[in-house]
Amino acid sequence: MRRLLLIAGLIGLTVAALAASASGDDEHTYFIELDNAFGLTNGSEVKVAGVAAGKVTGLDINSSKRAVVEVELSGPVSVLGEDTICRSQPQSLIAEYFIDCTPKGPPIQVPDLSDSERVESPDIPVVQTRQTVQNDLVLSTLRMPYRERLTLLINEFGTALAGNGENLNKAIRRGAPALEQTRQVTRLLAKQNDTIRDLNVNSDRIIGKLAERREDVTRFIQEAKNTAEIANTRRDDLSQNFALLDDFLAELGPTMNDLDGLAVQGTPLAADLRSAAPGLTSLSRNLPAFNRAATTGLRALGNASVTGRSALRKGRDEIKQLGRSTRKAYPTANDLSKFLRDIDDPRRAVEVDARAARDSGRMAPTGYTGMEGLLNYLYYQTGAINQYDEIGHLLHFSIFEVATGPCANYNPGRYKEEVGVPNADGSAATTSVLDANRCVAWLGDHQPDINEPLNLPAYDPSVCPDGSTDTNLCDPAGTTSAPARRKAAGGGRTGGSGADGPSGPAGGNGESSGGNGSAGSDSPAPTVPDAPGTPAAPTAPAAPAPSPGAGSGSGGSDDILGFLFGN
Helix, strand or coil: CHHHHHHHHHHHHHHHHHHHHHHHHHCEEEEEEECCCCCCCCCCEEEECCEEEEEEEEEEECCCCCEEEEEEECCCCCCCECCCEEEEEECCCCCCEEEEEECCCCECCCCCCCHHHHHHCCCECHHHEEECCCHHHHHHHHCCCHHHHHHHHHHHHHHHHHHHHHHHHHHHHHHCHHHHHHHHHHHHHHHCHHHHHHHHHHHHHHHHHHHHCHHHHHHHHHHHHHHHHHHHHCHHHHHHHHHHHHHHHHHHHHHHHHHHHHHHHHHHHHHHHHHHHHHHHHHHHHHHHHHHHHHHHHHHHHHHHHHHHHHHHHCHHHHHHHHHHHHCCHHHHHHHHHHHHHHCCHHHCCCCCHHHHHHHCCCCCCCCCHHHHHHHHHHHHHHHHEEECCCCEEECCCHHHCCCCCCCCCCCCEECCEECEEECCCCCEECCCCCECCCCCCCCCCCECCCECCCCCCCCHHHCCCCCCCCCCCCCCCCCCCCCCCCCCCCCCCCCCCCCCCCCCCCCCCCCCCCCCCCCCCCCCCCCCCCCCCCCCCCCCCCCCCCCCHHHCCCCHHHHHHHHHCC
16 A cells, blocks of 8 residues: 555656646746836736736836836747737726737747846837727826816926927837828828829719719629529539639649749740741731642642652662662762761861861861862862953863863973973963963962962972982982971972073072063062971872973873872
């Protein structure tokens, strides 16, 4: 029995301790600042959201001459927020006052201060408090004679306004919340004065229109009555609709977000469609005429399809043979594809050319590809033999001179063992465009390496390891220290100082041998700047010995191939 009593006592002590700790955790102390604490005493009730949650435990006055009320709250609604609004209200006409707080905002973080310090820095400042005009004071004032009543009002308000009018104004607003709300309403109406003015003006017009159609208004009211009666008979269905409205709105939210994203993403598309609208309008207007014009073509195409069907039937064997032949065409097509890709690859350019970067837009340094070189040859060759002006075209080519005449064969810049091109009668070489034969395709009177010196260094010995017909241009026994350049196939020769042999090395005196190598005795040739050195050319394969008369202007296909392929 004693054991049972001891166990029961321990259980009771445990429960009491838990209850004490729980109550301690749920208790909160706050300091509330008021303009005055009329009607409040120690023990006055404190409500939170209309629910009794604590009481007043202390009254004090801070340095601002305002009342500070200490309250203790407990229970599930004992936590106040930073935006909480508190009011002092009477219990009844003759009873004591109580404090009613409406919690808002995040929970108040109670500072670790003494009570005196919290009085000066309350948790809920006076701007977040409201007070009710005390009925007891009003009734007491009314019991006085009118003269004393008027004197009291003038004296009290005059003294207050003279001493602290701004604070009195704020206290009146907090003491009568209706005044603050009225002020907000008047401020809102002041902002909408234009709308109110227009409403007054338009309301007369609207009422006049309604008066003109009073029968329609009466019928509308009657129909509204009938609609209300019908809706009353379907109240259960309407209730069900409103019950489902919450779920509908919950599902509508994500859908509206998706629609908003779609609208944002579709804005550029709508802008493009708007800019394309004039073209689409013109297309839609022109389509009928186009359809009418295309009818004849479609009919002709239909008639041609009959003949085409017959042709396809008769060519069935050829088509089958073509299909069988294409099965073995892959290796050839593959090699051709690789070849075309290779000659169109800038990395396979044989030399660096600044013009290639300018013409193709590729990053320098780069050069022309094989395909671009072939197209350049066709372009410049066409320009060389075909000139035009405002009168017409002039083709520097005649089929009657093929294999005949002084320009029948390829001319590398030498004619009859002399530097230049055929003269007018083809009897000798000349370097003047005025004395040149009519078959010569010159674009001007300045021809590099014919009547204009290039001042280029000699070829590197690696270009002619098996010998050279002109050691001034390429000496196999020379040194490799000289800058190398790639041999320009088919180019002319810079005139040397002697008249009894081939032209001298580049960088000579610029005079052509025979026939007065300058463009004119009274107009010396301009000085051409030295060309930059190019990378050393690779070792060239052994070339066959030149045939007799190679420099006479009649070298055949070998010279042409050398010009085309740079050999």
